[in-house]
Amino acid sequence: MTDSSSDLIMAVVWSSEQILALAPDAGSVKNGKALATASKWQNLGGTERVLWGECQGSGKNPYQAQIDLTEPAFKCSCPSRKFPCKHGLGLFLLHTSHTNLFTQDALPSWVQDWIDKRSQTTQKKEEKQKAPVDEVAQAKRQQKRSDKVSTGLADLDLWLQDIISSGLADTQAQSYGFWDGMAARLVDAQAPGLARRVRQLAGIANNGQADWAGELLVALSQIHLIIQGYQRLESLSPALAAEVRSQVGWTISQDELLGLFERGEVTSQQDEWLVMGKSLTEDPTSNLKTQRVWLWGQNSQQIALILNFAVRNQPIDVSWLPGSLVPTELIFFPSSYPLRAIDRNRQDARQPGAIPGDETIIVPFALAKPLEEKRLPAQRGFANELAIDRYRQALIQNPWLETFPLLITDVTPNYSEGNWSIRDRENNYLPLELADVRGWQLLALSGGKPITLMGEWDGQKLKPLSIWHDGGYWQANIGEVW
Structure with missing residues (x-):
C-alpha cells in the first residue's frame, strides 16, 4: 500500500x-x-x-x-x-x-x-x-446488398397487396408461419428492420383487441410507406433518405458516424444533458438486449436517445445514471427527426445526493439544487400539451417513430376498471402501460397529489420511467413493466 x-x-x-x-x-x-x-x-x-x-x-x-x-x-x-x-x-x-x-x-x-x-x-x-477504407471494395459490397434489398422489397410489396386484396379479416386465420416466412425472406434480403416489423404484424392480428384491424392497417401502411420511400431514395432529402434506409435495416457504425461528423454531414450538440429515464428490453428470439437512455439538453432543449445493445450475457453500458446531469457533446445519427446520438467527450456527471428514504423503488436521488432550480424539461416547454405537440411534429417528420419520450407535469395516477392512467387538472386522461402492483406503488408515492412523470409513448400508452415528486426523483425498475 x-x-x-x-x-x-x-x-x-x-x-x-x-x-x-x-x-x-x-x-x-x-x-x-x-x-x-x-x-x-x-x-x-x-x-x-x-x-x-x-x-x-x-x-x-x-x-x-x-x-x-x-x-x-x-x-x-x-x-x-x-x-x-x-x-x-x-x-x-x-x-x-x-x-x-x-x-x-x-x-x-x-x-x-x-x-x-x-x-x-x-x-x-x-x-x-x-485504418484506410478500401472504398472500391466497400462500394461493391454496398451495391450487392442494395440489389438484394431491392429484390426483397419487391416481394414484400406483392405480399402486402395480397393481404389487402384478400381482406384484413383473413389474417386472423393465418398461422405464425405466414408472417415468419416473409420475415425470414427479408432477413435473407438483408432488410432486418422490415423483417422485425413484419413479425410484429402477427401479434397485432391476434391481440384480441376491438380495434385490431385499425392497428394492423396502420402497421401495414407504415411498411408500404418504407417500400415506396426506398424505391425513390434519390428524390428524397438526404435526411429523409437516411431515415428510410435506417428503417429498412441499413446501419451506420459509430466509426462511420464520426467520419460523417468530420466531413460536416451530421449535426452535434454540446450541452449539459439530464438523464431523464432508462429502459431495457430483451428479444427472446435473438437474446438481444436493447437499452434506451433518454436525455434532455438543459440549454438546447433538445431530446436525445442513446442506444446500447448486448447479446446474451454480454455486459451493457451502465454509465448513464438516471437523474444525473452529464456535460458532453452528442453527435446525432442522420435522420428526418434526429434523436439517436453517441457521446463524443463525456465528462464526469454531477453527483446525485441522498436517498429520500423509500427503497421500494430503485434509485431515488436529489441534486444539490432545489427541485425548482433543476431546469426540468417541464419548465422549458416540454410538458402536457406542448409535449404532445412535440410528438405530433416529430411524427410529421418521421412517421415511423415507435417510441417517444413524454414528460407530463401536474398529473395524478388514476385507477379505473383494471386500467391505470394519469389525469391532469382539466380531467384529460392518458393511459399507462403499468403492471397493477406498480400502479399502486405509483399511487402511494404520489400520495394522491400531482406528480411529474416521464415515460416512453408508443402512440397508445405511456410506459413510466421516471417520477419527480416532493423534491426527489424515482426511477422505475429497469427491465420491468412499471
Missing part, C-alpha cells in the same frame, strides 16, 4: 444510491447490499482504475470480482447471468463505505490479464478507426 490513499480515489465519487442504480433488478439490490460486508471478502485491493476482491460462494474456490472504474465495467467468475452480478455490486458498495479495507495496490494476475485485454480491445478499435 502506498503512503497516500490517492490511488484509491476515483474520478467520480460514487454514492451507494448510484451504485444500486446499476443493479439489473430489485433482487440484485438486496443481494448486493448483503455482500457489502468485510467478513465476506478477502484479498481486497484497488488502484485509481480498478477494484478487486474474492468472495467465498458455494463452490470450492472463491469468486473473483473486479471493477474497471473508468466506465464502470464489471467481471466476476461466478456463474450468474445478471450484469452486474451481486458480487460486483457488493464489492462496489463495500469500497464506498470502507475504502480503508482495500489495502493491496499490486494487481493480481487475474486482474492484470483482464485490464490488459480491455486495453488491447480499445487499442484495436482505435487502430481500426485510423
Whole structure:
C-alpha cells in the first residue's frame, strides 16, 4: 500500500444510491447490499482504475470480482447471468463505505490479464478507426446488398397487396408461419428492420383487441410507406433518405458516424444533458438486449436517445445514471427527426445526493439544487400539451417513430376498471402501460397529489420511467413493466 490513499480515489465519487442504480433488478439490490460486508471478502485491493476482491460462494474456490472504474465495467467468475452480478455490486458498495479495507495496490494476475485485454480491445478499435477504407471494395459490397434489398422489397410489396386484396379479416386465420416466412425472406434480403416489423404484424392480428384491424392497417401502411420511400431514395432529402434506409435495416457504425461528423454531414450538440429515464428490453428470439437512455439538453432543449445493445450475457453500458446531469457533446445519427446520438467527450456527471428514504423503488436521488432550480424539461416547454405537440411534429417528420419520450407535469395516477392512467387538472386522461402492483406503488408515492412523470409513448400508452415528486426523483425498475 502506498503512503497516500490517492490511488484509491476515483474520478467520480460514487454514492451507494448510484451504485444500486446499476443493479439489473430489485433482487440484485438486496443481494448486493448483503455482500457489502468485510467478513465476506478477502484479498481486497484497488488502484485509481480498478477494484478487486474474492468472495467465498458455494463452490470450492472463491469468486473473483473486479471493477474497471473508468466506465464502470464489471467481471466476476461466478456463474450468474445478471450484469452486474451481486458480487460486483457488493464489492462496489463495500469500497464506498470502507475504502480503508482495500489495502493491496499490486494487481493480481487475474486482474492484470483482464485490464490488459480491455486495453488491447480499445487499442484495436482505435487502430481500426485510423485504418484506410478500401472504398472500391466497400462500394461493391454496398451495391450487392442494395440489389438484394431491392429484390426483397419487391416481394414484400406483392405480399402486402395480397393481404389487402384478400381482406384484413383473413389474417386472423393465418398461422405464425405466414408472417415468419416473409420475415425470414427479408432477413435473407438483408432488410432486418422490415423483417422485425413484419413479425410484429402477427401479434397485432391476434391481440384480441376491438380495434385490431385499425392497428394492423396502420402497421401495414407504415411498411408500404418504407417500400415506396426506398424505391425513390434519390428524390428524397438526404435526411429523409437516411431515415428510410435506417428503417429498412441499413446501419451506420459509430466509426462511420464520426467520419460523417468530420466531413460536416451530421449535426452535434454540446450541452449539459439530464438523464431523464432508462429502459431495457430483451428479444427472446435473438437474446438481444436493447437499452434506451433518454436525455434532455438543459440549454438546447433538445431530446436525445442513446442506444446500447448486448447479446446474451454480454455486459451493457451502465454509465448513464438516471437523474444525473452529464456535460458532453452528442453527435446525432442522420435522420428526418434526429434523436439517436453517441457521446463524443463525456465528462464526469454531477453527483446525485441522498436517498429520500423509500427503497421500494430503485434509485431515488436529489441534486444539490432545489427541485425548482433543476431546469426540468417541464419548465422549458416540454410538458402536457406542448409535449404532445412535440410528438405530433416529430411524427410529421418521421412517421415511423415507435417510441417517444413524454414528460407530463401536474398529473395524478388514476385507477379505473383494471386500467391505470394519469389525469391532469382539466380531467384529460392518458393511459399507462403499468403492471397493477406498480400502479399502486405509483399511487402511494404520489400520495394522491400531482406528480411529474416521464415515460416512453408508443402512440397508445405511456410506459413510466421516471417520477419527480416532493423534491426527489424515482426511477422505475429497469427491465420491468412499471
